[in-house]
Amino acid sequence: MKSIIMFLVIWGTMAGVLALSYSPYDCTPIIEEIDKLLIEAYNLPEDFLFTLRQFVADTIEAGRVNSFQLRPIMEKIRTEGGQ
Numbered sequence: 001m002k003s004i005i006m007f008l009v010i011w012g013t014m015a016g017v018l019a020l021s022y023s024p025y026d027c028t029p030i031i032e033e034i035d036k037l038l039i040e041a042y043n044l045p046e047d048f049l050f051t052l053r054q055f056v057a058d059t060i061e062a063g064r065v066n067s068f069q070l071r072p073i074m075e076k077i078r079t080e081g082g083q
Contacts (some may be wrong), residue, residue, distance in 0.1 A: 009021070009022055010022060010023060024056070024060045025060070028056075031056055032049070032053065035049055035052045035053070036049065038052075039052075
């Protein structure tokens, strides 16, 4: 639980409703920690972590491959993960 508190929470209002979110870029270490627990719990091959890492990167990217700000961040997530 302490790990989650360290990450940036994003909040704002949309149509008068308070919306909370998080920065997936800043949460890469905790996402990978959860993925590793799932891999262990379901006896999946350890290299499945790379598949999950790619899925997260693709989901965050969501078609914005030409974003100059996003490209270096996504490449780091793909190659280094949460390290």
